[in-house]
Amino acid sequence: MNNNKILDVAIVGYGPVGQTLAILLGRMGYNVAVYERWQALYPLPRAVFHDHEIRRVFRMMGLENELEKVSQPSACYQWFNADWKVLVEIDWSAESISDGPFGYLFNQPSLEAILDRQAKAIGNVQVHQGWEVLGLSQNDATCELNMRKVEGDGAGETRTVQAKYVIGADGANSIVRRECGIEWHDLGFDEDWLVVDLQPNAGVELDVPDIGQWCNPARPTTMVPGGPGYRRWEFMRLPHESVEDLQSTEKVWQLLSPWVTPETASLVRHAVYKFRSRIAEHWQQGRILLAGDAAHLMPPFMGQGMCSGIRDAWNLSWRLDLVLKGICSEELLNNYTTERKPQIQAVIEASMAMGKVVCVADPQAAAERDAKFLSGQVPPLPPFPGLEQGLVFKTAKAGVSGSLGIHGxxxxxxxxxxxxxxxxxxxxxxxxxxxxxxxxxxxxxxxxxxxxxxxxxxxxxxxxxxxxxxxxxxxxxxxxxxxxxxxxxxxxxxxxxxxxxxxxxxxxxxxxxxxxxxxxxxxxxxxxxxxxx
The missing domain is CATH 3.40.30 (Glutaredoxin)
Structure with a gap:
């Protein structure tokens, strides 16, 4: 089938980044189509944290009331050594410049369900689930996507779609990035962690830090809420273990046993993830742009994976709006990579630095780390990076140009x-x-x-x-x-x-x-x- 209508924007990928961008552009009045390989939304948790800046974005999208039902304000983020002495405290409950606490914990399937309803309620946004990209090309005026239906009714049908711009928000294995021949730059972090989500039984009170990193060389462990009514544990794979060693349900409950048992909670899911640090060499090829995990991957220790993707969508949406309206030339899109990539790289490097503190499995190295932190020899974390390049006033006062604006x-x-x-x-x-x-x-x-x-x-x-x-x-x-x-x-x-x-x-x-x-x-x-x- 050939779709003769030229879309304003085609988005590949329907996770939170693709959903957010579709809603933003759709509400601006543009004809948007989203194509997703899977027929249904992914039903299991992944991200659990978003910060104040992303909350402000969601508020601007009119989602505040719905988000309150599936999220909760963050508590203080604490890092402990093996003896439960506090090494680091980051007050994610403190008032932020965005008018509210610094961070929030949420349930990703519930968030995606909210975004899905919003996107599908916009008449000029088409959501096509169960479609995969077979090929991608572009000329001076449009892009062309060759698509195939792989799930649901009409499986096997093919379609050619034309759009003025294509956004690849299709995750770490992005076919859009591969079709463009854009290479990954590996920043060097590579660790396997078992991620476990569970739901405590009604009335069960768990004796755990609200948000914590247990920097225990015997088993570095993360403990965080997974949104209202859920909890998450993450366990680092030790050097002598294989990925397969962590896959069994029996092993999962063994690792959870100091805090929770099958009698006190239900297992939602468990999976081993490879925490990596990668960034695409560039995020634009002509009329094709990348966003979210298609453009960057980072360890989860700052909780910035999904947040960074939402920032991409937020940044792209106003640029595309001005270009599609004819107010600005396409050159406005050219500094998207220039602007976003340095900020993302700084976030990735900070996440890696935090990960290197946590991921210590050698007792002697852990003791040396603890001594530095407990004696105050380690400087505090640097402030969250702003924008250093791109659309910023080059002669502005230091610390102002490129910083996040206050809100009140x-x-x-x-x-x-x-x-x-x-x-x-x-x-x-x-x-x-x-x-x-x-x-x-x-x-x-x-x-x-x-x-x-x-x-x-x-x-x-x-x-x-x-x-x-x-x-x-x-x-x-x-x-x-x-x-x-x-x-x-x-x-x-x-x-x-x-x-x-x-x-x-x-x-x-x-x-x-x-x-x-x-x-x-x-x-x-x-x-x-x-x-x-």
């Missing part, structure tokens, strides 16, 4: 709500003090409007023409960094900031240049049309 409550028109709820998604020129638009000429005002940038002035007292900073977070950030204005991107990251209003024209001009804005003749617009009051 504001008061607008006598209503107090989160900033995102009040204004939605897009580019924002946030400022304090005088009206920043007064410093811009008509050309820049027109380009701001073309790009959809909205000006929001913040104040401590809700003065006329401003929004009151109820949370106080914005003013604290501005004062600590000696800022008067910042430009915020649609993915919450800061393009850059300036210390004086006289620098705002240069900041705005730089954004309009770097975003590959198509400078076609357009009507000049008044400041009132650009400003948000």
């Amino acid at each position: 409550a504001i008061e607008r028109n006598d209503k107090v709500e989160r900033f995102d709820d009040a204004f939605g998604r897009g580019f924002f020129l946030l400022s304090i003090g005088e009206d920043p638009l007064q410093s811009l000429d008509e050309k820049l005002l027109g380009e701001l409007n073309q790009l959809g940038v909205r000006s929001v002035r913040l104040s401590k007292d809700g003065a006329p023409g401003t929004c009151r900073d109820v949370s106080g977070k914005y003013h604290q950030f501005f004062e600590e960094n000696q800022l008067q204005a910042v430009l915020v991107r649609p993915d919450f990251y800061l393009y850059g900031g300036v210390s004086t209003h006289s620098e705002i024209p240069a900041l705005v001009q730089s954004l309009c240049d770097e975003v590959s804005l198509k400078r076609e003749p357009c009507a000049q617009l008044s400041q009132a049309k650009v400003a948000v009051r």
